[in-house]
Amino acid sequence: MEYAKFEELLRAKETTVYQVSKATGIAASTFTDWKNGRSMPKADKLSRIAAFFGVGLDELLGTESGNRTLENFYQTARARKMVPVIGVIRAGSPIVTDETLIGYEFADVEDAEDYFYLEVCGDSMKNCGIVSGTYVLFRKQQYAANGDIVACLVDGDSATVKRFSFDKKTRRIVLSPENDDYSPILLSPEDFETGRARILGIAVEAKTRF
CATH class of the missing domain: 1.10.260.40 (lambda repressor-like DNA-binding domains)
Structure with a gap:
């Protein structure tokens, strides 16, 4: 059912x-x-x-x-496979730990170990339908293409969910919110090389919780 x-x-x-x-x-x-x-x-x-x-x-x-x-x-x-649901991801820790694991959700994926759900907190992505409490399914990978929605660690804080874009001319990486009340996060390729920022995965599905 x-x-x-x-x-x-x-x-x-x-x-x-x-x-x-x-x-x-x-x-x-x-x-x-x-x-x-x-x-x-x-x-x-x-x-x-x-x-x-x-x-x-x-x-x-x-x-x-x-x-x-x-x-x-x-x-x-x-x-269908059971994929872990994470409440928060922090720098220096594995994606899934006893402290961050909320539970599990079914997902139509081939290998559950390559995916995780992140429960979103906040409304910075509300214009694309991702609101507080939404479970977003991410495929684990450390790179992204323009337009991808990513889970990214920045400055040692907990993971943020934003839309990724890279301008080749300015070599600027922008993590953009989908809400005009928030400002984009501006980064450079060097930020990822030094570990200041790290992409954890790209979004493939979202489940809104009621």
């Missing part, structure tokens, strides 16, 4: 997770685990939830054509 579809059904029925939990006998913590990608829903629980909302399994699984079976759903879910 895609959790977004479950939330859609909650809104349509004007109910809450607590009420679904109470009516179906499914622990509230189970819904939290599904939302955070820590566990997949079992068939019996899916059936109880579908019955609560008065819908079929196909609708609960988010399909319109009705040709996606429950087994198809599980095969797809198993093919």
Whole structure:
């Protein structure tokens, strides 16, 4: 079950997770685990939830054509990988540590070790749909192309999410916000050579949390 579809059904029925939990006998913590990608829903629980909302399994699984079976759903879910969600990244530390790990989210990637989610704090990228609380999926790499949204460490601070651009004539690297209330960060290639700045990855997907 895609959790977004479950939330859609909650809104349509004007109910809450607590009420679904109470009516179906499914622990509230189970819904939290599904939302955070820590566990997949079992068939019996899916059936109880579908019955609560008065819908079929196909609708609960988010399909319109009705040709996606429950087994198809599980095969797809198993093919997806669990990627760590990080709350903050600081200079001098690995991307994933016990202190920074929030949880895990599913992602349609081949090798989960090459990716991480970063939970965004702040509104400097709001004009491109990245707001506070958004989970942005990054592919780990230390270089970027013009227009890429990057996670970058600057001056030993925690990672910032900005749009990358490089002007060959001026040899200036600009990390631009998507919000006029913020100023761009101006850097040079030498800043990356000396370690003052370091790209951690480029954004490939964003999930807005409600």
